[in-house]
Structures are given as C-alpha cells and as structure tokens.
Amino acid sequence: MQNHRQISLRQLRYFVTVAEELHFTRAAQRLNMAQPALTQRIKEVERELGVELFQRKGNRVELTDAGRMMLNPAKETLAQADGFCETAQRAARGECGQIRVAVTIASLFFHSIQRGVRVFQKDYPSVSLDIAQMSSGPALDALRRRKLDMCLMRPFSAPLPPDCAGTTIERDRLMLVVPVGHPLADAEQIPLSTVVDEKFVSLSCKSLADQIATLWDKAGLKPSIEQEAQNGPVVMALVAADLGVAILPSSLQAVRFEGVVWKKIEIDDRWTETTLNLVYYKDALNQRLPATFIECLRQHSSAENVRQFG
Numbered sequence: 001m002q003n004h005r006q007i008s009l010r011q012l013r014y015f016v017t018v019a020e021e022l023h024f025t026r027a028a029q030r031l032n033m034a035q036p037a038l039t040q041r042i043k044e045v046e047r048e049l050g051v052e053l054f055q056r057k058g059n060r061v062e063l064t065d066a067g068r069m070m071l072n073p074a075k076e077t078l079a080q081a082d083g084f085c086e087t088a089q090r091a092a093r094g095e096c097g098q099i100r101v102a103v104t105i106a107s108l109f110f111h112s113i114q115r116g117v118r119v120f121q122k123d124y125p126s127v128s129l130d131i132a133q134m135s136s137g138p139a140l141d142a143l144r145r146r147k148l149d150m151c152l153m154r155p156f157s158a159p160l161p162p163d164c165a166g167t168t169i170e171r172d173r174l175m176l177v178v179p180v181g182h183p184l185a186d187a188e189q190i191p192l193s194t195v196v197d198e199k200f201v202s203l204s205c206k207s208l209a210d211q212i213a214t215l216w217d218k219a220g221l222k223p224s225i226e227q228e229a230q231n232g233p234v235v236m237a238l239v240a241a242d243l244g245v246a247i248l249p250s251s252l253q254a255v256r257f258e259g260v261v262w263k264k265i266e267i268d269d270r271w272t273e274t275t276l277n278l279v280y281y282k283d284a285l286n287q288r289l290p291a292t293f294i295e296c297l298r299q300h301s302s303a304e305n306v307r308q309f310g
Helices: 009-021 024-031 033-051 065-091 111-123 136-144 204-218 233-241 250-254 283-285 290-301
Strands: 054-057 060-063 098-102 124-133 150-153 162-181 198-204 224-231 247-249 258-267 273-281
Touching: 009 024, 009 033, 024 033, 024 098, 033 283, 060 065, 065 136, 065 247, 098 136, 098 290, 111 162, 111 290, 124 290, 136 150, 136 204, 136 273, 162 204, 162 233, 162 250, 162 290, 198 204, 198 233, 204 247, 233 247, 233 250, 233 258, 247 250, 273 283, 273 290, 283 290
Parallel strands: 098 124, 098 150, 198 224, 198 247
Antiparallel strands: 054 060, 150 273, 162 247, 162 258, 162 273
C-alpha cells in the first residue's frame, strides 16, 4: 500500500475554493494568487492523495466522485481549524477561558466586589468565573496545589504559598450581634464585659474564629460558647432564635435578618477591623485573563489605600 503524506490546511483551502468556484481563475482571485500557481497546488494535492479531484473539460471544471466525497469533510476540517484559531486568539486577548476563584461566604456581600464581578462579566462574557465558597485554610491549600487561580479570604495565620501575593480589597469590622428585644438592643455600642456571661454562638471558620478569640483576649474575657455554626447566616439564625449572642463581620449585615440587631463593640478599633484579601500567584499578573480580573476588583474596591503584600 502506498503511503501518502497528510495534506495541509492550506492545501485543503485551495481544494475547497476551486470546488466552490469550479473555475481556476476565479478561485485564484479569491485566494489572491496566480492561476498557474493554484493549478500546480491542486495537482500536488491530487498526487499526494493518489486520486483525481477535478475533471478538466476545456474551460469547465467538474468535481470527480472522489472530489465530491472529499468536499464536505474538507469544509468541516477548515471550519474547525478556523474556530480553533479564533479561540486561541480570543484567549490570548483575554476574551475567553476560565478563572477559578474561592471566596469566603461574606465576599460577595460587598457591593464593590459585586460591581467588579458584574463589570468583568459584561466586558468578558465568554470567560467562565468558576466560584466556590471555601474557608481560608482549604482555599490556601487548593491555591498551593494550583487547583485555584486566586481566592478572596480573611487574614489567616498560615503563610502564603510560595510565589504568591495578595491585595487587600475590602475592609469591614467585627460587630456584636444580639437578638431583637435584647436589653442592650438600643445601646449605641456595647462593651464585651456586659455580655460575657451570656450564651455565645461561635463561628467555626478558623480565620474569623481566631480574630474573634483575639478580640475576647484583648478584653481580658472568655465567652461561654453554647453553640457553633459553620457560617455567618447560620450564626445569625441561631441569634435570632434567642440561642445566644455572636460576633460577626459587618459585611454580613447585607443578609437581612429581622430578628437580630448589630452593635458596635466598645473596644479599640484596631481589634475589630478585619480585611478581605485577594490572594494569587504572582505570575498571574503576567497572564492577561487573571490579570484583568485582578485589576477589575482593585479598581472597584472601596477600601482606602488598597495594600499589596507578599
């Protein structure tokens, strides 16, 4: 059996153009080449395939049976190749692809982050934002294993993965959450000492739980933990059910719970301030798609003096 070389996409395009025009001169004009050169290219294709694709009858050109059978597959192959090239070019321009982001549950309650995501999706509708809710520890681990492109997370005691950096995107503060009807519900601010003997609903999210524990330590107090929940909305539901008081970041006020009241804690502000940080590999800034998303979140951040670290 004779072995033939595979023909190129350019040769396929020559064949399809001639097959559509059934006229070498018009086909050559479409291809912006000389007619004798096109005739020679078609002969080369026929030699490599070992079949005749066209019958020349004077000035007329007709497809042979082999040519007719080859035409549709050739068109499909060219269409797939064109689609592949277009996708590659759009990806290079940052117009399509995927960004994998882990977020804490409170992240998307920030209006600035909502705006940033909305603007990015409007400008890049073909980009898939794969967003997963994840606490800071697992998010850092997934980032370290390159299963994520970036994460929006609270401050965490573990070091950042090697070659990673971060940007403080938003700031909020820890506040006391009490049930409606609580004796201190009308107070402007509440010292922790006045609620230390009450039942306390704890948050199991390690990054926030550590900061809340530090806040109690700075007040020289230890709460009486009666309940624990995995996320802020569940904590608020437990408080609304009068199962205790809690401390949560103020951004969660976006979750409307009629049965709870938010109160400022009477303590030095530096112990209640908390941040939301965007953490990513430094080489992401050299890749158009993630770099554009990072910059979009930075531009829409409402935090004063957006700070980079790492």
